Amino acid sequence: MTQAMHRVLLIEDDRAISQVLTLLFETNGFRVVAVETCALGVRQAQSQRPDVCIVDLGLPDRDGLNFLLQTRRWSPVPLIVLTARAQEADRLAAFEAGADDYVMKPFYHLELLARVRAIFRRTLRVQEPTGLLTLGMATVDLANRLTRNAAGEERKLTPLEHRMLEVLVRGAGRIVTHQTLMKEVWGPHQNDVRALRVCLSTLRHKLERDPAQPEFLLTEPGVGYRLVTDPQRRCTSATNGPAVSRSASFESLC
Numbered sequence: 001m002t003q004a005m006h007r008v009l010l011i012e013d014d015r016a017i018s019q020v021l022t023l024l025f026e027t028n029g030f031r032v033v034a035v036e037t038c039a040l041g042v043r044q045a046q047s048q049r050p051d052v053c054i055v056d057l058g059l060p061d062r063d064g065l066n067f068l069l070q071t072r073r074w075s076p077v078p079l080i081v082l083t084a085r086a087q088e089a090d091r092l093a094a095f096e097a098g099a100d101d102y103v104m105k106p107f108y109h110l111e112l113l114a115r116v117r118a119i120f121r122r123t124l125r126v127q128e129p130t131g132l133l134t135l136g137m138a139t140v141d142l143a144n145r146l147t148r149n150a151a152g153e154e155r156k157l158t159p160l161e162h163r164m165l166e167v168l169v170r171g172a173g174r175i176v177t178h179q180t181l182m183k184e185v186w187g188p189h190q191n192d193v194r195a196l197r198v199c200l201s202t203l204r205h206k207l208e209r210d211p212a213q214p215e216f217l218l219t220e221p222g223v224g225y226r227l228v229t230d231p232q233r234r235c236t237s238a239t240n241g242p243a244v245s246r247s248a249s250f251e252s253l254c
Contacts, residue, residue: 009050010034011041038062046187057083072098078119135216147206168227177224
């Protein structure tokens with residue numbers, strides 16, 4: 001993932017600070033979603049899937065700690081507190097609620113930018129697969145969400161398909177449960193397995209030679225799905241019984 005693709009969710013009710021930070025991050029190649037309340041922050045975190053969240057504690061509807069607690073229940077996204085609260089008890093409460101960093105107001109804006117970049121260096125490189133995935137004759141450019149089939153035809157992955165494939169890549173060779181996929185792809189309140197099956201089906205149509213006889217995106221009946229990357233491994237699929245994958249490999253994945 002390049003810096004230009006990094007998404008920052010800013011939850012700050014002081015419009016002057018929000019405008020300054022939005023300009024700062026956009027000027028440095030980030031995309032910014034700025035909201036003023038905890039409720040909107042929770043909603044945007046679930047729908048936008050930001051790469052980092054910067055949250056004030058003194059929000060007009062709820063304490064920012066509420067956002068930290070709710071988000072940390074389902075997401076490992078880095079959380080930075082930006083607040084005027086100077087008490088040690090406030091700092092401890094924020095870290096216990098899941099914060100990764102605590103920045104005091106007034107603050108030096110370039111220092112905040114440096115802290116965000118430092119968090120990316122420590123965490124995002126190991127969380128997001130960003131290389132080339134090869135599945136038989138098909139290839140997937142994970143960074144740019146592009147697939148190319150054996151005939152050389154390119155197709156774009158939707159954001160949902162991309163997130164689902166990323167989760168399967170991180171668990172390659174292992175069963176990824178329905179619950180894990182729904183939480184990681186849609187957020188903590190999704191429980192519609194039908195939506196999951198539809199998304200997996202569209203992925204198969206873009207990646208498999210024969211979607212009705214999948215070789216790489218295999219079903220584990222009643223449990224979840226498995227991405228097969230070992231060409232020698234035999235797995236059981238609910239749709240095709242025992243099958244041997246042709247060839248699957250990763251290049252430059254981190």
